[in-house]
Amino acid sequence: MAEVTAATVKELRERTGAGMMDCKKALAETNGDMExxxxxxxxxxxxAAAKKAGRTAAEGLVGVAVAGNxxxxxxxxxxTDFVAKNDQFQEFVRTVAELALKGSGTVEGLLAASWPSGGTVEEKLTxxxxxxxxNQSLRRSAVLQVQDGVVVSYVHNAAGAGLGKIGVLVALESTGDKAALESLGKQLAMHIAAxxxxxLTGEELDPSMIERERAIATEKAKxxxxxxxxxxxxxxxxIAKFRKExxxxxxxxVMDNKTKIEDVVKGASKDAGAPVSLNAYVRFQLGEGIEKKVDDFAAEVAAASGIKQAEPAGA
Known part of the structure; x- marks a missing residue:
């Protein structure tokens, strides 16, 4: 049986919000398997359902840039967060976001792109x-485009113009008034961040995620x-509730907690003067899915629960 350590209990608590002793028991029952x-x-x-996308565990910045559609x-x-506040680092992220506008959205293509003052993005990063x-790394990038309409950006926990901890893009397709579309896009982006x-739709949810939810729901129902x-x-x-939520x-x-987003979009057609379609969105949260380094809180957990701490590698 795998050893249950203070560090694994800490991680499970962070991901689920469950009590310390419940986490300890859960790990014991599952032979230390986190999932x-x-x-x-x-x-x-x-x-509650653990959304990996909500696990912020790395420092740095998310940058957004928009040009036309x-x-x-x-x-x-x-x-460290200290570097994320560095002017040189912030300018790098801002410039990379602007360069990403010209690319395909792949990290490989962006790293190979030409840096304004010479060389490549990868060489500038080095x-x-x-x-x-x-150490720093360009982890991911994405691009959205519409034929006719707007792409609206929003950053949460802003550290500067176009920089923050959460970055959102919303693609609205419409021939309607651009100012009305921009206003709608900003509200939708704020909703997505929160x-x-x-x-985008229930049918587009990851099938493996749905199967996992079905297995959990089945055990609870039995x-x-x-x-x-x-x-x-x-x-x-x-499952229907999970898809809906x-x-x-x-x-x-989130602005009124009663109107469906699809109805918000439909209702905006009147202000825009033409039908509006929410084609796509992207939401990047800093560090999502990256495991956190063990900190001193593990010792606090160990002291409170009597769990043995794991020995450092090579000890």
């Missing part, structure tokens, strides 16, 4: 690492002791 432990907690009703978003990581004295939808046909209906209801178009608008 299985999350599912175990959820089947017991002890944790095209927008780009990039994430550049650094080792130079920055040497100058600043801390609500963190997992897909514990009710109801007949198989009722259990099946309970599971279908849970995690697909952008069916989410309730």
């Amino acid at each position: 299985a432990a999350i599912d175990w907690l959820r089947t017991k009703g002890l944790a 095209r927008g780009a978003v990039v994430e550049v990581n650094s080792e 130079s920055n690492i040497a100058t600043i004295g801390e 609500a963190n939808p997992l897909a 514990e009710s002791g109801k007949p198989a046909d009722i259990v099946s209906k309970m599971v279908d209801g849970s 995690n697909a952008l178009l069916s989410q309730l608008f």
Whole structure:
């Protein structure tokens, strides 16, 4: 059986919000498997759905840039928040976002792009690492474009113009008034930053994610002791609710918490003077999916729960 350490309990607590002893028990029951432990907690009703996209564990900045009907978003990581506040680093991220507007959205293509003062983006990044004295990386990029309409950007926890901890792009297709579209796009982008939808529509949600939710819902429904046909209906209801709550178009608008986003878009057609279509969106949150380094809180957890701390590598 895998050893349950203070560090793994800490991570599970951060990802689920469950109590310390419940996390310890979940890890023990699942032989230390983190994902299985999350599912175990959820089947017991002890944790909410863990969205990996909400796990911020790296420093750096997300940068956005928009030009006409095209927008780009990039994430550049650094080792510490101190570097993220560095003027040289911020200017690098801002310039990379602007260069991304001309590319295909791939990191490889962006690294090979020409830097304004000479060389490539990759060479400039290498130079920055040497100058600043801390490792940095261009982690990802994305580009959105519409035929006729607007691409609107928004940054949350802004560190400067076009820079922040969360970057959002919204693509609205319409021949309508651009000012009205910009206003709608900004509101939708703010909603996306706050609500963190997992897909544009319920049908576009990752099938593997749906299967995982179905397995969890099935275990919870079986514990009710109801007949198989009722259990099946309970599971279908849970999946339908999951799709509704995690697909952008069916989410309730955070501004009033009662209007579906798809209805917000339809209603905006009147102000724009033409039909409006929400074609796509991108949301980058700094560090999502990157594991956090173990800090001193692990010792605090160990002291409180009597769990043995893992020995450092090579000790």
